[in-house]
Amino acid sequence: MSADGAVAASARIEALPRVAEAPRRTRLDWGAVAVHALLLLCVAVIAFPLYYAFVISTQTVEEVIARPPVLRPSGHMFQNYVDAWTRAHMARLLWNSAVVAVVSAVGKIAISMLSAFAIVYFTFRGRMLCFWMIFITLMLPVPVRLMSTFEVVGTLGWLNSYQGLTIPLMASATATFLFRQFYLTIPNEMAEAAQLDGAGPLRFLWSFLLPLSWANIAALFVVLFIFGWNQYLWPLMITNTEAMRTVVIGLEGLIPRSGTELPTWNLIMAGAMMALLPPVAIIIFMQRWFVKGLVESEK
């Protein structure tokens, strides 16, 4: 995979809105109408589950279990959201998720930038070894090393801590590759010129590479934030107090597995809406970065 390819692909993606919004002067085009209708149908099908979840989150328990099902929002939204917020300790859960998502994303970006910088701009004994060691981690996703990673984190005394929640998520071959590809596209003359100006490697990294990398960093950040926010298996295993739970797991605790009351599906859905809002909002509002990050980091 060439770096030029990566850059070209992102250029294409950014060109998308322009292409799409180009005015078309045609008579009523029945083909286009059909396509619109089909696309709208797809959107409706994809959006229905979320709409339905939202509707449930605004109803009372009685409305939730009513037959036929009520598919219009009801008036208890505020009450339900307040109840879900207090009952599931949402503030704490959301805070933990935010910490995990931000710290793991920032950490991952930072260590990947540094190691990619070392691998591209230095010759040193063991360079290829380092490269391959990072590379091979692509083959070892968390679930595969499940029990033993847990044991290792236990040995370090990091169970139920922010370190344990975030640091094991930080090693990422994909981010390292993205930076490596990107550095390789930067003409060597730049580094040479910087050296002539008397700038050392760290100065070069800080004053030249970093400013050039912002687009990549933003794109990666969005993708990694969502990845971190939506972690499930790992936080499930290593947290063991409510205070350390992330929102995706805390929410699972709202699902009734036993209980003496009718399950409060309205509150569960209210919690679900709060848990999914941040990553979904980020995708919608930072879409350009998100798509760039997705397409590039998967290469």
Add this chain to the structure above:
Amino acid sequence: MKRAVFKNRGLPYLLVLPQIAVTLVFFFWPAVESLRLSFFKTSPFGDKTFFVGLENFQKLLVSPEYYQSIVNTFVFAFGVSAIALGAGLLVAALATQKVRGLAAYRTAVLWPYGIAPPIAGIIFLFIFHPSYGVLPYWLGFVTTYEFNWLLKGWVAMTLVIIATAWTHVGYNIAFFLAGLLAIPASVLEAASVDGAGSIRRFRSIIFPLLSPITFYLLVVNLIFSFFGSFGVIHAVTQGGPGRATEIMVFKAYNDGFIGLNLGSSAAQSVLLMIVVIALTALQFRFVEKRVIYS
């Protein structure tokens, strides 16, 4: 790799240190530990350990539950991939018509990717709920068959497949759109001048051009459904009913963490590792190919 520029004895080591440290501690150490544990039997509290050689593997390979979990994994992974890729391709194909507002449509289908699979699972769990869900209610008009995922394995499987595919379809669409926009307009126009109908044009010209991306996405979707979808199973079906949705990752977790059979869980991790290595190798072969395409 590119020629290096800077010369410094210690600095490069310092720069790679954080990543290498994390990699060693959280990738290599556990991987080696998994391998080691897979040859042992350990009591739950870790006070007694016996070397048992290949017994853990042997037991897995004669266990019908393990075979069932393999079958479940493949049904699940191919089900998710088929739906997510099919839907992705459909939307992308419609989008080749270059209708107005494509960007808006893209936004409108991309966001489910932000929803964590377990949360998607919870939403679909309710939609499918035998007593309250809207889907069984609607289906009740057409058939008297009881779509009860608490008892019917295939309903439970369908539920988790749809929930997982839902979160992943936007991802595929993003890639397909990127691929489509990479096809030069002249190619499309030439086809259209020939008077090729849009379905034929898509099948004969565009799809072949998209096939490298499709293949790549297939592998990514498979890996994702192998590992990323644990949460849906855990949050919704817990592997049931009757092990019908017990996929390999869930079984490795359940046997180790709930069943406290560390040796078997480690052996399952090792076998999973082999599956991932195979899939990754497949992916690399594709990547090589794609370089030739571009």
Add this chain to the structure above:
Amino acid sequence: MKRWTVVVLVVTAVFLVGVPSESLAKTEIHFWHAMGGQLGETVNELVKQFNQSQAEYEVKALNKGTYPEVLTGAIAAYRQKNPPHIVQMFDVGTQTMLMSGAIHPIFQLMKEQEIPINWGDFIKPVTGYYSKDGNLYSMPFNSSSPILYYNKDAFKKAGLSADKPPATWKEVGEASKKIIAAGAAKCGFTTSWPSWTMLENTFPWHDQPFATNQNGYTGLDTKLLINGEFGVKHIGQLAAWQKEGVYSYGGRMGQPDPKFINGDCAMLIQSSAVIGGFKKSLKFEWATGQLPHWGPPYKKQNAIVGGGTLWVMKGNKSTDYKGVAQFMRFIAEPHQQMWWSVTTGYVPVTQTAIKNLEAGYHFKKNPEQWTALSQLSAKPTANSQGHRLGNFIQIREAIESEMENIFAGKKTAREGLDAAVAKGNDILKEFAAANKQ
């Protein structure tokens, strides 16, 4: 001036250092449990009362999820050398805890701390289940047995006597059919904790052996016996009823409860533990009856105690254990025993508490609280003293998986139970191998 500064500094320092250490002066006792909802609130209240009753110790109760999650969490913490002092574990975790080497037997703890407890006061089914060589290893806490809950309104609507719950399975079937025919409910009955209610308790209730070695009490080389004639008859009948709509399988643990709560099913077989919650939430008239029986030729024995006990874990500061022992004595006192069982629906486990409650006509006024206790009154036999199976959590899962296959019609009762026994025996063998002395 200078001297003043020093004084201020010193005072501030003492204040800063001294205040937190003052509040830390209470020794913390960590107590992990699996009680959620109404039960969790009751545990918190109990702990609060203990904390207010003395100044030295502060018990911190923490709900760690389901019982298996509590066990997993405790194991992880123990291996990290930072275990909680007290862990609540359900009946099926007993063998795992007993063999773990990580626990401090309760009889020994109380002896060491010189806090006497009259163990003879505890009722036999409870001490029998949790003792080894005649000594109690864990503190009885929440003990329950499965009982039948029924919807009186639905019974009346179907023309059945609302004061006479069905006592036999035959009556359960007949009542269900009448209820469905009358449109009083959609299904006759459902069962929570399917393996626990329909096998683990139904076997001793009929004096049938659940496993060899006296249900695992006399050795580790134990094998399940649930695929015999009795098991096939019982589960086969449930499967037939499932097909007819008389029985409605509703999932594992307490997942089926809503079917009863919302009136879909007229009867529910579930632990007596939910009585307290049902009193608050049920919108219809209801009452309880004993776990249904098949009648002759089977003998009516006793149900086994379910629920959980409190295990004391090794690995904390030796001085902490005095507080642990005090807390244990506190919950064994008649007042707390009575309060706990009256509030929740768990059975009182000391004879003193039972006598006191009887004296106050408690069971006359609250017959539903007598039901579970009445099932425990017979003198246990080898078949009904309890179950002591290693890795029972996994075995239960294997059994429930096969029950689902049977109720879904994928397997016959015999095929399903044979498969459950085969799998269960493998798990038992595994446990025996990992725990050979």
